[in-house]
Amino acid sequence: MIVKNITDSAINAVKSLYGAELPAEQFVIQPTREGIKGDFTLVVFPMTKVSHKAPAATAEEIGERVTNDVPEIESYSVINGFLNFTLKNSYWVDFLNENYENETFGGGEKNSGDKIVIEFSSPNTNKPLHLGHVRNNLIGMAVSNILSAAGNEVVKVNLVNDRGIHICKSMIAWLKWGNCETPESSSKKGDHLVGDYYVEFDKHFKEDVKLLENKGMTEDEAKEKAPLTNETRQMLVKWEAEDKDVRALWEMMNEWVYAGFDVTYKRLGVSFDKIYYESQTYLLGKKVVADALQKGLITKDPDNSVWIDLTNEGLDRKLLLRKDGTSVYITQDIGTALLRYNEFHPDKMIYVVGNEQIYHFDVLKLTLKRFGYDWADFIYHLSYGMVELTTGKMKSREGTVVDADELMDEMKSTAMDIIREQGKVEYGTREAEDLSEMVGLAALKYYILKVDPKKQMLFNPAESIDFNGNTGPFIQYTHARIRSLLARASAQTETNTLDNQFRLDGEDIVFNEVEQQLLRSLHDYPVMLEKAAKDYSPAQVANYAFELAKLYNRFYQDTPVLKETDERLRKMRLMLSLFVANNIKNSMKLLGINVPDKM
RNA sequence: GGUUCAGUAGCUCAGUUGGAUUAGAGCAACAGCCUUCUAAGCUGUGGGUCCCGCGUUCGAGUCGCGGCUGAAUCACCA
Numbered sequence: 001m002i003v004k005n006i007t008d009s010a011i012n013a014v015k016s017l018y019g020a021e022l023p024a025e026q027f028v029i030q031p032t033r034e035g036i037k038g039d040f041t042l043v044v045f046p047m048t049k050v051s052h053k054a055p056a057a058t059a060e061e062i063g064e065r066v067t068n069d070v071p072e073i074e075s076y077s078v079i080n081g082f083l084n085f086t087l088k089n090s091y092w093v094d095f096l097n098e099n100y101e102n103e104t105f106g107g108g109e110k111n112s113g114d115k116i117v118i119e120f121s122s123p124n125t126n127k128p129l130h131l132g133h134v135r136n137n138l139i140g141m142a143v144s145n146i147l148s149a150a151g152n153e154v155v156k157v158n159l160v161n162d163r164g165i166h167i168c169k170s171m172i173a174w175l176k177w178g179n180c181e182t183p184e185s186s187s188k189k190g191d192h193l194v195g196d197y198y199v200e201f202d203k204h205f206k207e208d209v210k211l212l213e214n215k216g217m218t219e220d221e222a223k224e225k226a227p228l229t230n231e232t233r234q235m236l237v238k239w240e241a242e243d244k245d246v247r248a249l250w251e252m253m254n255e256w257v258y259a260g261f262d263v264t265y266k267r268l269g270v271s272f273d274k275i276y277y278e279s280q281t282y283l284l285g286k287k288v289v290a291d292a293l294q295k296g297l298i299t300k301d302p303d304n305s306v307w308i309d310l311t312n313e314g315l316d317r318k319l320l321l322r323k324d325g326t327s328v329y330i331t332q333d334i335g336t337a338l339l340r341y342n343e344f345h346p347d348k349m350i351y352v353v354g355n356e357q358i359y360h361f362d363v364l365k366l367t368l369k370r371f372g373y374d375w376a377d378f379i380y381h382l383s384y385g386m387v388e389l390t391t392g393k394m395k396s397r398e399g400t401v402v403d404a405d406e407l408m409d410e411m412k413s414t415a416m417d418i419i420r421e422q423g424k425v426e427y428g429t430r431e432a433e434d435l436s437e438m439v440g441l442a443a444l445k446y447y448i449l450k451v452d453p454k455k456q457m458l459f460n461p462a463e464s465i466d467f468n469g470n471t472g473p474f475i476q477y478t479h480a481r482i483r484s485l486l487a488r489a490s491a492q493t494e495t496n497t498l499d500n501q502f503r504l505d506g507e508d509i510v511f512n513e514v515e516q517q518l519l520r521s522l523h524d525y526p527v528m529l530e531k532a533a534k535d536y537s538p539a540q541v542a543n544y545a546f547e548l549a550k551l552y553n554r555f556y557q558d559t560p561v562l563k564e565t566d567e568r569l570r571k572m573r574l575m576l577s578l579f580v581a582n583n584i585k586n587s588m589k590l591l592g593i594n595v596p597d598k599m
Numbered sequence: 600g601g602u603u604c605a606g607u608a609g610c611u612c613a614g615u616u617g618g619a620u621u622a623g624a625g626c627a628a629c630a631g632c633c634u635u636c637u638a639a640g641c642u643g644u645g646g647g648u649c650c651c652g653c654g655u656u657c658g659a660g661u662c663g664c665g666g667c668u669g670a671a672u673c674a675c676c677a
Contacts, residue, residue, distance in 0.1 A: 028616075030615075033618095036619080041618095041619090043618060045618080045658075048657080055657080081618090082619060124677070165677080166676075166677065303675090315602085315673085316601095319674080319675055323675065328675070328676085328677085329676075332677090355604065355670090356671055356672065357671095357672085358603055358604080359602075359603080359673060360677090362602090383604085383671095385671085388670090422637095422639075424639095450613085451612065452612085452613090454605075455604090455605065456604090456605075456670065457611090458610095458611075460610095466625080467639055468625085468639055469625040469639090470611090471625080471639085474625090474639065474640085477639045477640075478640085481636085481637055484636080485636050489636085539613080540613095543613060554641070556636080556637095557641045558642095561636055562636050563635080598637090599637085
């Protein structure tokens, strides 16, 4: 708000001083750099073009006008062509008074923005979730929270990939080597059980291929000729023909997997507004493709396979239906996109999917456009980088993955070790149990979300996740510290208690350096949120929360609160502390991280 | 080979729509701070060819072009 006032005033000043109207983008107001007096800074270089004066002189003239014009401004100074405005203390006192106990400070107006459908998670039902899925889920959830907090209407959807050749592999392995094993009989989580059979399939498949290769076939030939290849294909055809036995087996095994996923999702704090199943949507895709074929938008090869030619768009020819008439990945995605658009008519459809599918989404958008769906432009592929291990790549088939459930267990147990060591919360109690879960998951979530989604991450299972420094637990700790301080305060005399509606009468109060920085940082929260929403960037929120926590710890270290003898200063610092605690809590909530009151 | 993305301290990463003679955090290393509101904290020291070159600009880690390195992708897998 104040930033807008200063901007408007500066625009007017330039207009009346130099008779020129510059576009608003030229007026850059930024927080004043640390170490220089001031709260906000206008960069005046762009204005020198119309003032025909040196930057310093131009800054002086504009500074004079704006300071007279905007009542909140106390003074201005000019350094190197940067015009720094200092706001009156009363502005900051008002800011503190109005917002310190507002638990939703900085959020956008509800549903004032776009309607956004965001798809994430999208698991295959043939294996349990691993670290890569964790990144997907956390990004999806955090981006949803951020967009929603910024005032958009967000619909979270999950597209479960419950059909296809990969599922058939697990099914065949279970039939051949499963001995009717069930989650109950083996006391394994259902998704892990099914995943084990996927690995089992691959093991046998590899052996078969090797045998054939020894007989003189090339690798490709061997893969094609391996009996398991044919069996899987036949099973898929049967599945599409709705063969009763195949479908029954399929449903049973999928149920096992869903039960397992539910546990993992719940623990990760992930939820959805709507779940689609590819088994229920792929037919629509086939139909759309058939229509397009009839309209002559795409072509059929002599072997009956259907293709779209995107060479004019700089891509290749792309398969839409196999020669046996079954659908491929893109066929399904065409169907689900259409279904989703018709159901919600969103302004934007976001897909949180790994960067290995960038090409796929290019194809999807172009295909939909070709078919006449202009809303394909609303599709945004939020791609994120692979998670790599120090030990090499993760491959489900080969079992070299960091399993999501195990990872969470490990984080929790590490947290528990630290809790025991510290002895602040009694070991072995329910409280310690809950705290270790909260802290362990915070470490994991923060570790993943603080990195820009675009970047690929390196994960070292042994030593990657820390509990000190720029971490989730550090921020949680700061929150707990503040809560503890506030609890102590209200347990003391009345003069330390912040009643609801308490307002500080302190026009003349003087904020010290760190207090000013805290206020500015808090003031910046709405700006940060808006930008994070615009950029779909949980990392910006994580970074913000860290900076704020760090700042508060510095404040805490050398500024007395309860021991301050001046009652007004004491209360001001309590208010500031509460404000920071609320803000940390909100920021972390956006990342799907809970913060404890005690740790 | 084509396309897309990335390259910043020993390691993991920030770095705002280009902005301040000094490019920041954390980890690791070293030196301090617990009788005092929670030491999962705070303070300090060392550590840089922002991959290279050219260009645009008053100003480039940020934008453009060319190159180098790495990753992903270009499947009748999903």
